[in-house]
Amino acid sequence: MLTTPLRRAAAGAAALAAGLATLTGCSTGGGDEGTLNILIDNSEATGQLMQALADAYTEAHPDVEIELELRPGGSEGDNIVKTRLQTGDMPDLFFYNSGSLLQALAPDQTLVDLAGESYMDAVTDTFKDGVRAGDALYGVPVGHAVGGGVLYDLAAYEELGLEVPTTWDAFMANNRAILDAGNAAPVIQTYGTESAWTSQLFILADNYNVLAAEPDWAExxxxxxxxxxxxxxxAAGFEHLQEVAEAGYLNEDFASLTYAEGLAALAAGEGVHYPMLTTALTEIEATDPEALDGVGFFALPGTDPANAGLTTWLPGGLYLPQSNEDPGPAQDFLAFVASTEGCDAQTAGASVIGPYFIDGCTVPEDVxxxxxxxxxxxxAGLTAPALEFLSPVKGPALEQITVEVGSGIRSAADAAALYDEDVKKQAQQLGLEGW
Known part of the structure; x- marks a missing residue:
């Protein structure tokens, strides 16, 4: 459901683009001899990972050149991917989301099934479930597991003597203590230009707690x-968003503040809690590396302190389009990505923000x-996937609805009912039974 966790153009993207391999038009077959063309989004995080993989692979295969082509993030980028797949104009490989957004690409008609490839044996079942349609598997993971919860200011917690909350009530009590101290906004929200997607975290990051109460919820x-x-x-996620807004816990400029500005506010101690994905750590590092040492993370709290768990997002993956008439070179690169060597390349060349989904891959100790x-x-085994990896049903208007709740324009109850109507269109387009 979170369409663009960090698929938006990020701070430093222009500098990243200048440092990438030569950007060219796409290839509808195997590309020029010895060349692989790969379409990726223009975020800092994706660029780092893909450049690291490209550099390591070409060092071991000096006869191969890898050219990375950038596309926009957000809905514009989604439309580009769909159009190029439908017209047969996709490069040799492309990077895209796993989960429900992948299902919207009609993968059985546009992508090559990788289930029979031996390198898929190393890919964990958790990730496979995010790129599966029936018995077919379509993607190889790039990057790390992502947590959805709350980034927080470690210094503020130490100064105020606060403990990491394991229940929603404890979280709200911490917010009250922060507000009473008067030095920072308890909760950062960022509804400014191209940042409305950030308003969804109270709902989407709550899925662990939903499943704890209703194990069959996704089905x-x-x-x-x-x-x-x-x-x-x-419905509790919508109610939580309404609660923090009505309590006066939000930053005064929530309506205009952007995602990048929200991260800067957290790093500067102007806000203490920022509901967010851990992919944001890459963006903080790109703009203010020293700030990482002052940022902590906890899962969005529920009601049971003994079962305080984390909602996780799968990383995106590399996909092989059916339009690739010479898939051999692309398959060889996918095998490299799905190996410990591929993980090592990512560790050496990019920020490690969570576990890998390749067997045998490890995370450094100095994170x-x-x-x-x-x-x-x-x-601790206290994780569960976000809803978008358990269900193909999603609605396009969630971020607009959650902005309305956080802004006091719409009640939580009205928002939940409106979103239920919104998802019907997608479910009907997918031809799901019962809709």
Whole structure:
């Protein structure tokens, strides 16, 4: 559901583009001899990872040149991917989301099934479930597991003597203490230009808690047998957003502040909590590396302190379009990406912000505090996927709806009911039973 966690153009993207391999038009076959063309989004995080993989692969295969072509993020980028697949104008490989957005590409008609490839044996089942359609598997993971929860100011917590909350009530109590101290906004929200997607985190990052209360929620939701408005655990995310807004816990400039400015505010101590994905750590590092040491992370709290778990997002993947008439070179590169050597290349050339989804791959010990805290949820087995990796049903208007709730324009109950109507279009387009 979170369409563009970090698929937006990020700070430093222009500098990144200048440093990438030569950007060219796409190839509709295997490309020029010895050349692989790969389409990627223009975010800092994706660029770092793909450049690291390209450099390592070409060092081991000096007869191969890899050319990375940038596309925009957000809905514009989604439309470019769909159009180029439909017209047969896609490069040799392309990077894109896993989960529900992948299903919207009609993968059985546009992508090559990789299930029979031996290199897929090393890909974990968790990631495979995010790129699966029936018995077919379509992608190889690039990057790390992502956590959805709350980035927070470690210094503020130490100064105020606060503990990481394991229940929603404890989180709200921390917000009250921060507000009373008067030095910073308790909760950062960023609804400014191209940043409305950030308003969704209170709902999307709550899926672990929804599943804890309703283990069959994803299946019932997909079958149109359960909905946000009539499932209290699912509606709670909308209610939480309304709660923090009505309590006066948001930064005063929430309506105009952008995502990049929100991260800067967190790093500067102007706000203490920022509901966000851990992919944001890459963006913080790109603009203010020293700030990483002052940022922590915890999962969005629920109601049971003994079951305080994390909602996780799968990374995007590399996909092989059916229009590639000479897939051999692309397959060889995919095999490299799905190996420990591929993970090592990513570790050496990009920020490590979570576990890998390739067997045998490890995370360095000297990671930032937020990454170490993220890892504890995986070590304890307290993780569950975001809804978009368990159900193909999503609606395009969620970010607009959540902005309205956070802005006091729409109530949580109305928002949940409206979103239930919004998802019907997507479900019907996918031809799902019961819709």
């Amino acid at each position: 019932a939701y997909t079958a149109n047998e359960a909905h946000f408005a009539d499932t209290p655990a699912a 930032p505090p937020a990454v170490a805290q993220l890892q504890t949820y995986f070590d």
